[in-house]
Amino acid sequence: MTDLEEIKSRLDIADIIRGYLHLEKAGANWKARCPFHNEKSPSFMVSSDKQIWHCFGCGEGGDVFGFLMKIDGLEFKEALKILAERAGVKLQRQPSGDYAKEKNKKEIFYEINEWATKFFEKQLWGGTPASKKIMEYLRGRGLKEETIKNFRLGYAPKEWRLLRKFLNSKGYKDGDVAEAGLIINSIRQPAEKIQNFDYHDRFRGRVMFPIADIQGRVAGFTGRVFDPLFTKEELEKQGKYVNSPETIVYNKSKILYGLDKAKLALRKKNVCILVEGNTDLIMSHQAGVENAVAVSGTALTEMQIGIIKRYTENLIIAFDNDEAGNLAAKRSIDLAMRGGLNVKVITIKGAKDPADILKEKDGALKWQTIIDSSQGVVDFYFGDVFLKYSADSAENKRKITQALLPVVRKVQNKVEQYHWLRVLAEHLNVREEFLIEALNSIKVKKTGSYGGTGEKNQAVETRDAAGENLIGLVIKYYESGHCDLNLPENLSFSDARFGEIYDCFLSIVKNGKKISDFYGELSDENGNLVKKMIFIVEKRWEDETLIKNDIDFLIKKIQFRKVKADLNCLALDIKKAEAEKNKKEIDLLKKEFQKLAEQLK
Ligand SMILES: [Zn+2]
Incomplete structure (x- = not known):
């Protein structure tokens, strides 16, 4: 047995998860409200049988290691160490020499x-x-x-x-x-x-x-x-x-004050509020805004940004309303944006810091309102510079342009950029053309552009839910003794592992082998994947009479999906051939297209 298997066999996943969530019995399984997305009724399921968890709401799932990594933002090695200790398993590669001494220390x-x-x-x-x-x-x-x-x-x-x-x-x-x-x-x-x-x-x-x-x-x-x-x-x-000074357990550039208490809320709200002082943080948590962490007297570091990114890509910076806080905010904005975070800024008015606001009567409500009205980075810079210089002299106008044009230059969206140019032109009472000319002469670094947030994340991989369900269902169906499966040879899945599993299962069915043979032939990774698939379908298809019907439906769906994708490719080829005026090629492709399209009827 490997260390990993040994650990898994000694621990009950439900016990570990119970340390984080309130689990309720649900048949042979456990359920809870998912810590990784916001929900009112529980769709987060844990199976002690299979030693896995899965959320039917957001699709997250995995084994006990995956859970710990995700919820505590740990690396695999760290999760392994913690669980090995819990299970009383000595890891085979024992730390030795200086490392062991340091660990002891x-x-x-x-x-x-x-x-x-x-x-x-x-x-x-x-x-x-x-x-x-x-x-x-x-x-x-x-x-x-x-x-x-x-x-x-x-x-x-x-x-x-x-x-x-x-x-x-x-x-x-x-x-x-x-x-x-x-x-x-x-x-x-x-x-x-x-x-x-x-x-x-x-x-x-x-x-x-x-x-x-x-x-x-x-x-x-x-x-x-x-x-x-x-x-x-x-x-x-x-x-x-x-x-405290830096020690082997206190790495100041890595620790964020309050993160141990904020981590769940960071995930759920999908935004991190960064404050300056310890008291700001404590007061924010007391007011129920728990997705806040503090830099605690140091400047924000790249490592801290990396840690925040484990939980969310969205950051709201709320620094003190003074010169030092303003400077720290600007430094943090640039660093966080270079680190790939979407940044917004809170400007605190009429108070010294968040703790000051939170101390007031209705402080919690005020704080929430301020958070909700956080500004984009460009807004923040404009407000800041306009406050500092009034546009009443040539000297000040020059200072304002010098400070703001580089900011405008970094705005990616052209419409947005033009909007800010006009705001600036109106404020300075100069013609836009002058500003555009000045703008174009500014060189901009590739990293750290403003605006257009979220666009880069649009190409999120979609799960092959149909494939997942089909494989889970056919295995379950076969397992319960049915032999009337009529499975096509070539099905294409968007996940290569699904294809491997399906082909393996197909050969088992064809040769009339037992289901245990099937599990024996799978790799560890694919075996875990299958467990997850079966777990998912067991929840959804409690009524067995529907299974055969749905298997046929899913097969059709997956075949159609493939045909449609092929048609799209063909359409592109036809366009290309038309552009090249290659008549022979066009005819050939069109025939193929029609033949394929027939299948969709
Ligand atoms: Zn979920």
């Missing part, structure tokens, strides 16, 4: 972070005068107790060695705790000379935000200074925010 760091999170939480809920003040502050910012618990916020007391002592008491060495980023040595000395008493807590007198990775494990922390605990001089000497 990672686990220790996660443990240390988990203990630290518990420690900070306990301090916050401890009821001391300082912690009461912090709770007051958090409530004042609009956070509910439930939310504070859910995001595991905490408090690092203004002490020097409290956390260090606590972690030591749990058996963790200073060296590891320091490397995990929770304690630091203030006196710069070579590592071998550092003595224990040199270490002190990194986070002191701060509100603590644990930063979780995609699976919800705490990878690092952000600590916001709690002002009332410090004198003015002390405050000036330290940053408002202190972050």
